[in-house]
Amino acid sequence: MLSIPQKFTLVSGSAEGNTKLTAFDKALLVAGVGNLNLVRVSSILPSGAKYSERINIQPGSLTPIAYGVIRSDIPGSVISAAVGVGIVPGSFGIIMEFSGVCTKAEAEKRVEEMVREALTRRNAPIEKIMVKATEHAVEKIGCSFAGVALWYN
Helix, strand or coil, rough: CCCCCCEEEHHHHEEEEEHHHHHHHHHHHHHHHCCCCEEEEEEEECCEEECCCCCCCCCCCCEEEEEEEECCCCCEEEEEEEEEECCCCCEEEEEEEEECCCCCCHHHHHHHHHHHHHHHCCCCCEEEEEEEEEEEEEEEEEEEEEEEECCCC
C-alpha cells in the first residue's frame, strides 16, 4: 500500500528550450522540481495535508504531483499554466490544473473557477483557495508548467 502524503507545495516555472522536451525540462528546473521523478496524480489533496512554502525532496525521488503544462513553438504566443488547491475544513481538498494560450491572470481566474466548481459539485465548504501560475512569451520554443507537489513528513 502506498503512503498518504502529509504535505504539499505549489510550484510554477516557464522557460525556453531548443526542443519542446528541453523547454519542459528547463521549466521544471525553474519550478524547483526538475531533479525529481514526477508521478502524475489526479485532483484530490489528502485529508490533513499541510501547506509548505518549500519541500526538500531528495533528487531522483518518485514525487506525486498534479500539474498543468503547455508547450509552444509559435513565436510571440503567450502561454500560461496554473494550479489551484481548494481546502475543505476537516476533510480532503481539491486540486485543479489549467494550461492554455492566455495570460497568467486568465489562467489564475480559470483554475480558481474550476476549484470552486469541483467543491460545489461535492457540496464542500471552502476554507481557502490557493493558486499559483506562470506566463511565458514564446521566443522560439517555450513551456509553462504549474504543479502541486505532494510529499511525506
